[in-house]
Amino acid sequence: RKEVEQDPGPFNVPEGATVAFNCTYSNSASQSFFWYRQDCRKEPKLLMSVYSSGNEDGRFTAQLNRASQYISLLIRDSKLSDSATYLCVVNSGDSWGKLQFGAGTQVVVTP
Amino acid sequence: DTEVTQTPKHLVMGMTNKKSLKCEQHMGHRAMYWYKQKAKKPPELMFVYSYEKLSINESVPSRFSPECPNSSLLNLHLHALQPEDSALYLCASSHGIVLTASSTDTQYFGPGTRLTVL
Numbered sequence: 019r020k021e022v023e024q025d026p027g028p029f030n031v032p033e034g035a036t037v038a039f040n041c042t043y044s045n046s047a048s049q050s051f052f053w054y055r056q057d058c059r060k061e062p063k064l065l066m067s068v069y070s071s072g073n074e075d076g077r078f079t080a081q082l083n084r085a086s087q088y089i090s091l092l093i094r095d096s097k098l099s100d101s102a103t104y105l106c107v108v109n110s111g112d113s114w115g116k117l118q119f120g121a122g123t124q125v126v127v128t129p
Numbered sequence: 130d131t132e133v134t135q136t137p138k139h140l141v142m143g144m145t146n147k148k149s150l151k152c153e154q155h156m157g158h159r160a161m162y163w164y165k166q167k168a169k170k171p172p173e174l175m176f177v178y179s180y181e182k183l184s185i186n187e188s189v190p191s192r193f194s195p196e197c198p199n200s201s202l203l204n205l206h207l208h209a210l211q212p213e214d215s216a217l218y219l220c221a222s223s224h225g226i227v228l229t230a231s232s233t234d235t236q237y238f239g240p241g242t243r244l245t246v247l
């Protein structure tokens with residue numbers, strides 16, 4: 019079983035619509051959670067950290083459910099520029115705090 | 130400024146060549162990382178340097194040799210690579226490794242070096 023699992027998509031989203039997707043993690047000791055976006059052939063860029071109470075950054079909302087061990091990302095009013103792969107990233111819970119990456123969810127926003 | 134720079138952007142090398150990848154950050158971060166990423170896969174951790182000392186080697190073959198000359202620089206020396214080593218090599222940095230399970234520093238990635246081994 020993978021440590022971090024994501025629906026690979028693609029999620030095809032009309033411009034202006036809302037899209038949401040989840041990520042599940044297996045290690046209950048994990049304490050830090052992040053969403054990164056990665057454009058084709060580019061580096062991952064931090065989108066947002068995910069806090070226990072949930073957090074919002076403009077059109078992006080992240081939620082954490084520790085009981086069910088999943089993290090969600092919601093994108094409102096999708097823009098063409100939101101087309102990317104979204105990586106769910108969780109710390110391993112070991113003493114080094116290594117990160118574990120999901121395989122990514124591809125989002126394609128269409129005109 | 131959360132900039133991590135990497136050179137070169139692209140590198141093509143033969144299996145007998147020796148080359149080096151370079152990474153630099155001026156954010157005062159004390160932890161630096163090398164990752165390897167194949168197409169349509171997530172990044173895989175290779176090495177971690179903490180306060181200029183090698184902290185983690187994820188069982189990487191010896192044909193990859195990391196070096197941290199100072200707190201701002203991280204190199205990856207390449208020798209006798211195989212075609213399957215072709216990938217995007219990403220450098221990242223963070224403030225410093227938190228040696229507990231309770232939290233992890235945010236990591237910032239450089240643009241990567243796209244390596245092709247012929």
